[in-house]
Amino acid sequence: MKYIFISTLCLFFGACQQNKPHSSNEGSADPHSYSNPQQAVVKHLDLDLKVDFESHILSGRAEWTIENGTNSDTIIFDTRGLKIEKVVLGEDVKETSFTLGKEDKFLGQPLKVHIKPSSTKVTIWYKTSEEAAALQWLTPAQTAGKKHPFLFTQSQAILARTWIPCQDSPGIRFTYNAVVTVPHELMAVMSAENSQKLRTDGVYHFKQVHAIPSYLMALAVGDLQFQKTDERTGVYAEPVTLPKAAWEFAEMGKMVNAAEKLYGPYRWGRYDVLVLPPSFPFGGMENPMLTFATPTVIAGDRSLVSLIAHELAHSWSGNLVTNATWNDFWLNEGFTTYFERRIVEAVYGREEAEMQEVLGFQALKESIGESGDDTKLKGNFAGRDPDEGMTDIAYEKGYFFLKTIERAAGREAFDKFLKGYFDQDAFKSVTTEEFVKYLESNLLAKNAGLSDKIGVSGWIYQTGLPSNIAPVNSGKFKAIDSLVAQWKATNKTAGLRDRIKTTNELLYFIKALPESLSASQMALIDKELAITKSGNAEIQCAWYTLAVRHQYKPAYARTEEFLVNVGRRKFLLPLYKEMAATPEGKAWAIQIYKKARPNYHSVSYNTIDQILK
Numbered sequence: 287m288k289y290i291f292i293s294t295l296c297l298f299f300g301a302c303q304q305n306k307p308h309s310s311n312e313g314s315a316d317p318h319s320y321s322n323p324q325q326a327v328v329k330h331l332d333l334d335l336k337v338d339f340e341s342h343i344l345s346g347r348a349e350w351t352i353e354n355g356t357n358s359d360t361i362i363f364d365t366r367g368l369k370i371e372k373v374v375l376g377e378d379v380k381e382t383s384f385t386l387g388k389e390d391k392f393l394g395q396p397l398k399v400h401i402k403p404s405s406t407k408v409t410i411w412y413k414t415s416e417e418a419a420a421l422q423w424l425t426p427a428q429t430a431g432k433k434h435p436f437l438f439t440q441s442q443a444i445l446a447r448t449w450i451p452c453q454d455s456p457g458i459r460f461t462y463n464a465v466v467t468v469p470h471e472l473m474a475v476m477s478a479e480n481s482q483k484l485r486t487d488g489v490y491h492f493k494q495v496h497a498i499p500s501y502l503m504a505l506a507v508g509d510l511q512f513q514k515t516d517e518r519t520g521v522y523a524e525p526v527t528l529p530k531a532a533w534e535f536a537e538m539g540k541m542v543n544a545a546e547k548l549y550g551p552y553r554w555g556r557y558d559v560l561v562l563p564p565s566f567p568f569g570g571m572e573n574p575m576l577t578f579a580t581p582t583v584i585a586g587d588r589s590l591v592s593l594i595a596h597e598l599a600h601s602w603s604g605n606l607v608t609n610a611t612w613n614d615f616w617l618n619e620g621f622t623t624y625f626e627r628r629i630v631e632a633v634y635g636r637e638e639a640e641m642q643e644v645l646g647f648q649a650l651k652e653s654i655g656e657s658g659d660d661t662k663l664k665g666n667f668a669g670r671d672p673d674e675g676m677t678d679i680a681y682e683k684g685y686f687f688l689k690t691i692e693r694a695a696g697r698e699a700f701d702k703f704l705k706g707y708f709d710q711d712a713f714k715s716v717t718t719e720e721f722v723k724y725l726e727s728n729l730l731a732k733n734a735g736l737s738d739k740i741g742v743s744g745w746i747y748q749t750g751l752p753s754n755i756a757p758v759n760s761g762k763f764k765a766i767d768s769l770v771a772q773w774k775a776t777n778k779t780a781g782l783r784d785r786i787k788t789t790n791e792l793l794y795f796i797k798a799l800p801e802s803l804s805a806s807q808m809a810l811i812d813k814e815l816a817i818t819k820s821g822n823a824e825i826q827c828a829w830y831t832l833a834v835r836h837q838y839k840p841a842y843a844r845t846e847e848f849l850v851n852v853g854r855r856k857f858l859l860p861l862y863k864e865m866a867a868t869p870e871g872k873a874w875a876i877q878i879y880k881k882a883r884p885n886y887h888s889v890s891y892n893t894i895d896q897i898l899k
């Protein structure tokens with residue numbers, strides 16, 4: 287009854303999804319969580335953990351404040367590989383009973399805890415396993431400073447349950463406090479208010495006053511220092527990396543200001559970035575108040591900082607208004623890619639945003655070719671690892687859908703609509719269907735003919751790319767097209783250096799080179815542009831992929847070095863795929879992988895294992 291009531295309210299107030307089952311008609315709960323929020327749901331977490339670098343184990347307790355509105359006798363948590371020692375209710379001295387269900391490879395095991403109708407606190411004492419997929423324990427040699435070990439977590443999509451027993455669904459939110467004990471010489475940071483300073487007793491206290499979903503739980507421990515970039519932004523990094531990082535990200539404050547001007551106040555207090563060791567499997571992860579970032583964005587010329595714009599944008603699209611399930615992932619990433627390019631446009635100008643848009647469109651076309659049925663915006667990842675949804679469909683098809691709406695409605699009307707959406711659904715989780723309803727009542731209904739012009743359901747529920755997709759165009763890239771045409775006609779490389787100035791232009795140039803490219807042509811280009819020696823990871827990835835394809839041997843040593851040092855999946859994947867395409871290449875890949883795999887996070891090696899198996 288209660289939920290029929292809430293669903294009815296939702297019709298009046300638009301999309302709303304907070305700690306309750308989905309009000310939309312597909313009706314099912316999150317297919318990637320065992321939890322039972324309809325019966326009993328978590329509201330707050332007090333976490334107390336000890337970090338042991340010897341055994342690679344976290345141990346302690348998760349004290350959950352719960353709401354049991356239905357007088358349920360059971361609350362269900364998600365766990366994977368956790369050793370549950372005991373569970374206690376409230377102030378009870380006696381333990382309560384619990385069972386761990388059958389294990390699933392991706393989902394882990396449901397932890398069913400016996401509760402009373404009056405229960406408000408459930409304390410779970412537990413230890414993580416050495417294989418906890420969210421955690422990566424690094425030896426000193428795998429860090430920048432080489433002196434201290436390092437630990438970081440990666441909870442998205444469904445890995446939080448490998449280090450915290452939780453209701454691991456993006457539709458369920460809770461506030462948290464944490465106490466984390468670490469070796470005295472190391473600093474701990476979380477997706478929360480951080481202390482900025484080393485605590486000589488090794489005990490760190492954290493507070494996250496906003497309700498967040500479990501996939502945004504994050505912890506890192508290492509030899510870290512903090513440097514502010516302005517009053518509300520700053521950088522955490524290992525001491526040897528910190529000066530470079532603070533320079534690279536010095537314009538973060540401008541980005542936050544630009545973002546606020548577009549879609550309303552930044553609601554999280556501080557915005558800091560933590561630079562991780564190179565094995566971090568993603569470019570960035572939008573952990574609230576503290577984006578986790580790969581050191582490969584530190585190019586030395588600020589050319590890759592749109593990644594920070596992206597993670598910052600998630601402070602609205604994703605962290606404030608959250609996809610209700612991983613099938614709605616495009617709501618997080620498509621909106622964020624749109625917002626990212628708006629921030630880039632505001633801070634770095636229209637030409638820069640246009641170039642990124644064209645590169646995005648190229649990636650999208652490739653992805654459409656590869657992803658078959660998974661080219662619908664609304665995903666269907668039940669029974670699969672939701673990580674499979676991390677493709678250019680969610681990011682770029684999502685982007686172009688929003689761009690198409692912007693074009694049809696006009697930027698001013700669309701901006702007003704988006705700002706309203708972030709306001710109305712702040713700190714809530716939303717399904718695709720709820721978003722569509724909101725779009726219909728708040729934008730399409732107000733504007734005759736708009737709905738037909740856009741064709742919402744085609745974009746969301748059909749494969750491929752609708753024909754009304756907003757066109758893209760970059761004057762800067764047109765000039766590169768002419769350079770490539772000239773080079774093709776003459777085979778002359780002299781002068782390219784003066785005409786290909788920026789990272790985007792070079793990236794576009796590399797991608798525009800013809801399939802028939804030969805190793806000797808690559809050598810001439812390399813002589814002019816010194817690409818093999820580049821320290822820019824985007825350029826390295828694109829160029830080394832060509833080197834493997836066309837057997838350009840002078841780049842092999844650097845390719846190997848890159849694969850051994852960098853753990854970012856987005857770069858590893860195309861390189862290993864290219865290598866695996868020929869028998870000799872595959873043999874070489876396997877040889878490198880032996881050395882490299884211990885440097886990778888599980889998120890990366892699980893994917894590469896598939897390619898090289």
Ligand code: BES
Pocket residue numbers: 442443567568569570571572592593596597600619673676681856
């Ligand atoms: N939230 C994602 C990373 C993610 C997605 C982790 C799905 C696990 C599962 C993050 O915001 C992201 O999109 N990172 C990109 C950055 C890029 C698009 C600028 C990355 O890591 O490459």
Ligand code: ZN
Pocket residue numbers: 596600618619622
């Ligand atoms: Zn993202």
